Amino acid sequence: MRPLLLDDDRALPADPATRAVAREVYGATRDLPLVCMHGHVDAAVLAQDRPFSDPASLFVVPDHYLLRMLVSQGADLRDLGVATTGGGTVETDPREIWRRFCAGWHLFRGTPTRYWLEHELHEVFGVTTQPGEDTADALYDHLADQLAKPDFRPRALFERFGIEVLATTDSPLSTLPDHATLRDQGWGEKVVPTFRPDALLYVDRPAWVADVDRLAELTGIDTGTYDGFGEALRARRRVFVEAGAMATDHGHLGTDTTPLSPAEAGRVYAAARTGQVDPADAAAFAGHMLHEMARMSCEDGLVMQLHPGVLRDHDRAARALHGPDQGFDIPVATEFTRGLRPLLESFGRDPRFRIVVFTVDETTYSRELAPLAGVYPAMRLGAPWWFLDTPDGMRRFREAITDTAGFYNTTGFVDDTRAFVSIPARHDLARRVDAGHLARLVAEHRLGLDEALETAVDLAYNLPRSSYARRT
Template sequence: MSRPLVLHPDRLLPVEPKAQAIARELYASVMNLPIVSPHGHTDPSWFATNTSFGNATDLLLVPDHYVFRMLYSQGVSLESLGVGNPTVDARAAWRLFAERYHLFRATPSRVWLDWVFAEAFGIEVRLDAETSDLYFDMITEALATDAFRPRALFERLGIEVIATTESPIDTLEHHAAIGASGWSGKVVTAYRPDPVVDPEFEGFSANLDRFSQLAGEDCRSWSGYLAAHRKRRAFFAAHGATSTDHGHPTAQTANLSPHEAAALFDKIVGGKAGAAEAELFRAQMLTEMAAMSVDDGLVMQIHPGSFRNHNAGVFARFGRDKGADIPTRTDYVHALKPLLDRFGNARDLSIILFTLDESAYARELAPLAGHYPCLKLGPAWWFHDSPEGMRRFRRMTTETAGLYNTVGFNDDTRAFLSIPARHDLARRIDCGFLGELVAEHRLEDWEAAELAQDLAYNFVKQAYRL
């Protein structure tokens, strides 16, 4: 007999009755606010073409590295799940997942997926081996209907605006198509230049050629390369971008003289640079990007500290983004100083810092954001985008940085249907945090009510200039 799937109305709120009652009221006041998604990895072609998402496995399994990494860790091959294997039997792949759904107990994936199953698809029994086919059929059938096409979902899920992430060598044709379509949904891009900024990125040299071509500049000269960035940033801004994003291995910045920077660039494009010079170039480029942001007003996001593609065998066979990115210890205090020495007191610059190294929250990030006018703290990121992770973020940053140096929530996902689930989770945790502060008499109830709105809606719009 199958187990019922019920989302408890008080889930993720504090258990203690006084704090829970306060949190419940706060949550009720924000649960239906529109979703502002300022940073993520959804595919703009979905909204441009508005075609069906396919079957359950296509939508929920193959693209979700949170899901297949866990299954892989327990001995399930990636091929059998359909990863890098389009000819997989989708129903059989789904069954492998369904039989092992218990592996996700007490993880955020379980919270997000149960929301999707119950709220988006109206399923009333829990996923397990016995209900695997029921799930596969219900989800796949729903996806074939108009109500589950991307634009209909965008509207029904209450999304006010969503930002995708593209590189400078993307043509933004899907964004242009969305704009030209007359559809009212607001889908903007963000400028993520890693493929032309990181000399160690796959295809860096070819990327530069493409960059030259799209920008109409000679991107093998330092001045042409910088001009190309300026042009493409303007082009991105014309397609709605209000931010840039930088996913470097470290947070290192540099402040070379123009002459030194040009010499370094020559070495980079000449293919004569080693690892240290690649790192220095990425470092210098963060500062160059900050300089351009001072001019064009794009908000910078720095997402450092992921050791990408850690599993050599999986990378060789399946490529990037296969659940094998592992966080590393990350320094901010020394790393950001060169950039901050130059722009730290600039009034119009806004830099949002993220981390995968929670030991930096209270030690480095909150003190930096609680002093420098240009710095703000992004929300708990990636592995830390979870109930406990968000609680640690709030408890370790708030006392020094305050809540007003934070920027609301990012879902940062390519799993489209999980977006409302993630925002719901964040709103519950934030309301729980505020509820506990009120219950401890560290905050008045009317202050918490204001802050609940700010954390769920106002801060993100202000911080990302949306």
């Protein structure tokens, strides 16, 4: 049995002199409210405010980071409680799922998953021993007991975490019932939707025609033509704005934003309506629609988020067995300079427009993204995302982009998570890493301590707020 202890200086610089400065800088941000503008927590969790059912359902089953590590060591998703599309046999005993996770605890050494889990277990739930085969049942009982208490229901934790605003990610076809419930209960400014139209912009998707027909039903606008399709998208965006949305979110594979002529866009759209579109035309249409989404953002003020470069469901067998987004997503090399050029030429200096760009290809930080953000006023660099929201990934981000883009062409830290109770851990890590980076600049006499303190607060709070303010 190993103790679970969190050092106050975790993730701060190892050098004693720099660490002392970092402690002071971190102290200025550690208790600031959390601004969570790029998340994937289901709004129903907060609208219904039901107790979390059990430790496995909270910590294990929905956590893609955790699952993929166990799978890499031979685990089967079915044994970890992940449902199958055909209703096959899946482990349903949460205690058994929890035991399997605890038996693999050593696999997470040195990973950000371990950092987040340690924070969650110790700081949120008061756990003082590490997970392991010998502690699994005792930890399960402790966590189950805590989850049964009113203080551990979703809204109570939301307040305890100091979350000021949390953005969800929502289908353009959603009627946003949970957001309506939250708004009626006075939570409308705390939990806001985000418009995620990817499914409607890829016209070669098998369900695309049915989805576009549903779009017509929701809006009362005929989507039989390309012009009607555009008007229906605008109508749905207005619904999201009225519901409090601040941003859109786009997870395209590539970055092409080349606009098509109206006639060419109409031709591709018409072919797609009959199921006869070819892959090249479908890809060109998706790039064109990113350009159109930017145009619409100029009209309605929604901040545009773009996070390309991920091949979804790389394991096609797992995707077939467990459904979409369960086949393990893998980053691919991504090009930004040429791909974003049409969009930035059209809207990059428009004061009504803001685009936040994320990447999982860190080779582009200093070569492409920082120079682009360092010249186009509309562009901001999103926080290190996904495989890069790690202690070392965050440090590399600051070191690579600050020379060209500075601090103020970034959004500061906004988390990207489905794991609700990991939110404070992720923000805490970012604040510690930024404190270390700023402390080094102070120690090297490249920045005054007063400037470091001010910058730290901006990165943790002010920049996320200002970057995502609706551009109206």
